[in-house]
């Protein structure tokens with residue numbers, strides 16, 4: 221049987237992961253969620269909710285090599301079922317989750333939809349609920365129901381549920397996001413909302429557009445916080461790389477963007493063997509290399525670069541054309557990556573391929589003639605082996621081809 225990835229989606233991240241032609245079974249709760257990924261290459265769609273036992277059976281019977289859980293941060297039950305099914309069937313699992321949105325003092329933060337409803341009950345004025353249909357029952361306790369407008373997905377089941385919760389058609393906005401700032405503003409105006417209720421869905425959930433629209437329309441925001449005690453998930457890029465490595469899938473080759481580093485500042489965080497190897501490559505390319513680290517491997521003695529004996533700090537990236545994060549501390553590497561990206565400096569992160577804005581190549585040189593080897597960041601060990609073979613012949617080949625060209629020009 222063909223080995224495939226089981227992707228639990230229904231979110232922006234889930235949809236994003238259907239774009240790469242991975243062999244997927246895309247599991248989604250509603251027909252509407254399925255509609256959104258129709259036509260995705262290599263993707264079979266499974267509609268409907270499953271409990272843990274059904275998931276385990278599905279995994280065992282469908283040739284599933286690994287599972288990606290990209291369900292909504294609030295879909296706690298689905299997440300627990302997925303975790304249990306993977307543990308029971310011994311299937312590798314990666315959780316994909318968007319980052320939490322930044323705090324805003326103006327926002328009233330609550331723990332649950334029920335608490336949001338209680339807060340609304342203490343207030344007056346219309347409210348636009350953008351928390352989705354699953355949460356609607358919680359708002360049934362609000363006595364003046366005509367104050368409430370529900371923005372939900374245009375799915376027949378969802379509309380039925382709205383009606384069951386007492387929302388008549390004049391109080392339902394059935395539409396698929398993402399919603400722009402202008403659309404949010406218009407909906408707040410149309411409904412005369414003085415309150416906007418939202419979950420903390422992170423950037424991909426359109427939270428920024430909601431918050432700004434509310435500010436502009438002078439509506440107050442009630443935000444339902446994410447369930448506590450939950451670990452941060454991985455990014456789509458990490459999941460993509462992880463799944464490709466597990467299934468041994470290829471990808472289009474990386475495009476080697478050749479850059480003139482002569483005399484330009486390159487900053488490396490970390491002073492171990494990986495840092496030394498990268499420093500050597502950059503020095504060979506004529507870069508002015510600065511290495512920041514509390515300690516340095518012996519390899520640095522031979523290298524012409526500036527050594528700053530201290531822990532890395534953000535200011536170290538000042539004026540850099542290129543950055544490399546190669547400490548043995550993942551938190552420091554992540555901080556280097558974030559700072560470089562904020563400053564628009566390309567950065568390679570030695571312990572996390574998914575966070576790289578460029579990949580450090582294996583460079584094979586003879587004078588100014590270079591070849592760059594890469595295994596598409598899928599197997600650095602393969603890259604290294606191939607580069608070593610090429611290095612053993614490269615100088616000779618360059619010499620021979622130069623001579624052949626000269627013969628041709630002479631003759």
Ligand SMILES: C[C@@]1(CC(=O)O)C2=NC(=C\c3[nH]c(c(CCC(=O)O)c3CC(=O)O)Cc3[nH]c(c(CC(=O)O)c3CCC(=O)O)/C=C3\N/C(=C\2)[C@@H](CCC(=O)O)[C@]3(C)CC(=O)O)/[C@H]1CCC(=O)O
Pocket residue numbers: 474494497498501568569570571572573574576578579580581582583593594595596597598599600601603604605607608
């Ligand atoms: C080419 C080279 C340049 C250099 O480093 O100078 C290089 N890695 C080399 C060797 C190497 N790296 C590793 C091993 C042990 C592997 C094993 O044992 O299987 C070996 C082999 C060995 O050492 O023999 C471990 C490793 N590497 C990365 C991760 C993290 C991850 O993938 O997420 C981990 C796990 C770390 C951990 O466990 O924490 C990530 C990256 N390494 C890259 C470059 C980037 C893309 C390369 C491409 O496009 O193919 C990429 C994706 C990002 C980046 O760093 O820019 C150099 C060959 C030098 C030469 O000979 O010329």
Ligand SMILES: NC(=O)c1ccc[n+]([C@@H]2O[C@H](COP(=O)([O-])OP(=O)(O)OC[C@H]3O[C@@H](n4cnc5c(N)ncnc54)[C@H](O)[C@@H]3O)[C@@H](O)[C@H]2O)c1
Pocket residue numbers: 489490491492493494495512513514515516517530531532546547548549552570571600
């Ligand atoms: N991409 C690759 O080729 C590759 C290969 C092997 C390992 N790795 C990854 O790269 C990392 C580095 O590998 P290594 O073998 O060079 O490790 P290492 O242990 O030899 O060196 C780590 C260096 O980081 C420095 N450091 C620690 N905290 C620092 C801080 N706050 N600021 C600045 N420097 C700090 C240490 O002083 C040390 O010099 C590993 O943790 C591993 O995850 C990458």
